[in-house]
Amino acid sequence: MLGSAPTGIYGVMAEFETPTDLVRATNAAAAHGFHKMDAYSPFPIEELNHPLHLHKNKLPLLVLLGGICGGLTGYLLQYYITVWNFPTNIGGRPLHSWPSYIVITFELTVLFASATATFGLLALCGFPRPYHPVFNVPRFSLATRNSFFLCIEAADPLFELDKTKSFLGGLHPKEVSEVAN
Amino acid sequence: MPAEPEVIDLQPATPKDILGAGHTFNTVTDQISNVVLTGKMPLLWYGAIAAALGLLGIFSLALVLIFAKGVGVWGIRIPVGWGWAITNFVWWIGIGHAGTLISAILLLLNQQWRNSINRFAEAMTLFAVVCAGMFPLLHMGRPWIFYWMFPYPNAMGIQPQFRSPLVWDVFAVSTYATVSLLFWYVGLLPDLGTLRDGGKNRFQKVAYGILSMGWRGSAKHWSIWETACLLLAGLATPLVLSVHTVVSFDFTIAIVPGWHSTFFPPYFVAGAIYSGFAMVLVLAIPLRSAFHLKGLITDKHLDNCGKVMLATGLIVAYAYLMETFTAWYSGNVYEQQAFWNRMTGPYAGYYWFLLTCNVAAPQALWFKKIRNSPAWLFAWSIIVLIGMWLERFVIIVSSLAQDFLPSSWGIFRFTRWDLATFVGTIGLFTFLFFVFVRLLPMISMNEVRMLTPQAKVDREETHVR
Numbered sequence: 007m008l009g010s011a012p013t014g015i016y017g018v019m020a021e022f023e024t025p026t027d028l029v030r031a032t033n034a035a036a037a038h039g040f041h042k043m044d045a046y047s048p049f050p051i052e053e054l055n056h057p058l059h060l061h062k063n064k065l066p067l068l069v070l071l072g073g074i075c076g077g078l079t080g081y082l083l084q085y086y087i088t089v090w091n092f093p094t095n096i097g098g099r100p101l102h103s104w105p106s107y108i109v110i111t112f113e114l115t116v117l118f119a120s121a122t123a124t125f126g127l128l129a130l131c132g133f134p135r136p137y138h139p140v141f142n143v144p145r146f147s148l149a150t151r152n153s154f155f156l157c158i159e160a161a162d163p164l165f166e167l168d169k170t171k172s173f174l175g176g177l178h179p180k181e182v183s184e185v186a187n
Numbered sequence: 188m189p190a191e192p193e194v195i196d197l198q199p200a201t202p203k204d205i206l207g208a209g210h211t212f213n214t215v216t217d218q219i220s221n222v223v224l225t226g227k228m229p230l231l232w233y234g235a236i237a238a239a240l241g242l243l244g245i246f247s248l249a250l251v252l253i254f255a256k257g258v259g260v261w262g263i264r265i266p267v268g269w270g271w272a273i274t275n276f277v278w279w280i281g282i283g284h285a286g287t288l289i290s291a292i293l294l295l296l297n298q299q300w301r302n303s304i305n306r307f308a309e310a311m312t313l314f315a316v317v318c319a320g321m322f323p324l325l326h327m328g329r330p331w332i333f334y335w336m337f338p339y340p341n342a343m344g345i346q347p348q349f350r351s352p353l354v355w356d357v358f359a360v361s362t363y364a365t366v367s368l369l370f371w372y373v374g375l376l377p378d379l380g381t382l383r384d385g386g387k388n389r390f391q392k393v394a395y396g397i398l399s400m401g402w403r404g405s406a407k408h409w410s411i412w413e414t415a416c417l418l419l420a421g422l423a424t425p426l427v428l429s430v431h432t433v434v435s436f437d438f439t440i441a442i443v444p445g446w447h448s449t450f451f452p453p454y455f456v457a458g459a460i461y462s463g464f465a466m467v468l469v470l471a472i473p474l475r476s477a478f479h480l481k482g483l484i485t486d487k488h489l490d491n492c493g494k495v496m497l498a499t500g501l502i503v504a505y506a507y508l509m510e511t512f513t514a515w516y517s518g519n520v521y522e523q524q525a526f527w528n529r530m531t532g533p534y535a536g537y538y539w540f541l542l543t544c545n546v547a548a549p550q551a552l553w554f555k556k557i558r559n560s561p562a563w564l565f566a567w568s569i570i571v572l573i574g575m576w577l578e579r580f581v582i583i584v585s586s587l588a589q590d591f592l593p594s595s596w597g598i599f600r601f602t603r604w605d606l607a608t609f610v611g612t613i614g615l616f617t618f619l620f621f622v623f624v625r626l627l628p629m630i631s632m633n634e635v636r637m638l639t640p641q642a643k644v645d646r647e648e649t650h651v652r
Binding site: 024025026029030032033034037044045046047048049050051052053054055058060063065066069073083084087088091092094096097099103106107109110112113114116117119120121123124126127128130131133134135136137138140141146147148149150151152 | 211212213216338344345346347348349350351352354355358359362365366369370372373377380381383384385396397400401402403404405406407408409410411412413414415418419422423425426429433436633634636637641642643644645646648649650651
């Protein structure tokens, strides 16, 4: 991808020293009208959800569907086996003895829902993704340690390299750098 | 990269702090990740690994003998067919419960002190479940056909008996192990990113890079990650309560006197958390001294664990009382005989010793002096672990040995191979745990960073002017 002129730049990234600075900069960028941007921090910052519109995601719905799927699997599996596939008389109980099915139905509900939560998280984040343009910024390795970054992406309609750079420069960052694609 | 600051053992300002004064993002990250990245291990680590390897040797010997000769090398004889194997199973699986309680229930309750102890407590859960799983597997006698326990289309044309609590247990324990692993991995993801970025050589960068899946701390990812953690915590909470409930069904659904009781589920769950917190303390106290983590695992953490132990210990004591009262009040001669036997019969020594360990001894935890002294807490935790093992032993063995018909009564005697298998799993647990300490961050870095004063966002300052 390197070298293709218009897409040679992924975006412009500014580094901030404190979470407060990052939140202020993100608020300013959102107020300025930028949409395609992302903030990077070594721990979750609740205040970023508002400017980045992150209040909702699809994970809870996926997990609900996974759980329902697991519950149905658990119940129907036991129903099919005890009533149709391998009917046995256990203590004179009816073949369809639903109270005995509760435990496994519950366990499979939790199992499927948890697996959906984990794999749904990976899918929604686009993982595994070992390479990403932001890793090209040398100081970005501090994003998992002690530093805070805001990246405005070239895909944003308002993005113009020089103007965006000076906009970010006006937000008192530690450093502003271009992110190679 | 900036120059690496000195790793420091910051002591908290007051005994009430859950984080040492002066901790910053850097000190938290360095102190936790350097253990893994530099690989400089204290003497405790080498000692523990050496001891664990010794015990694993004994375990292998026991396994060879069990496979070659069968489970008869253990002391299990009819009428006591469960003996130490199931006692150990229940003991280990109970220990795991504290890890999930800390990681899931305390997360939902927004208890921030859990942030610095949840990671290794969850690891403890996983490894305790591994050890627990060993016993039903070996106890089957033919562990190589363990997959017969699961429903799958097979040429024999037979299927599991879904009305049996033993089949429920297979699903409960395997689900618990899987969900604990998933939850643990999700929590590890951001920290694996930190290890990748701080990696000191190519191997570390590549290995942690693969495991971190490309984590980059994006706000979008953090928001989904937090949702995932909350959902997993919400799912793990009923799960952890259900696991020991289902384990207790193995007993209560049988009609054996001393087992057939409706309050076993809460009684077992409380006992599980009781012994689990004891194990958390047994691990945390030496770890924080050896790895200089007193600023991260503070006296406040130990104090809180001690309080949870005291509270669950009181629930367990109440359960013992009610169990005995119900036996007397039921008017059922078999039930009365079972409890009279526990107190005065061949296992009376075990019974009174267990009451001493589980009911009398923990009353010392009322005193702040004991809870604030790591050495005393460590000793008390060991006592509780012994007591909880004895509790399961007494429930299982005394009830099976003397049930309805005196002509079928028998006495259980453990053999050296019972002992070898049990200490073998202690070796397995220790080995897995200390390998974990060497390879993965034992404290959650991203969650502890949130406890530092630096992490506070000043909302007044964030408005766009």
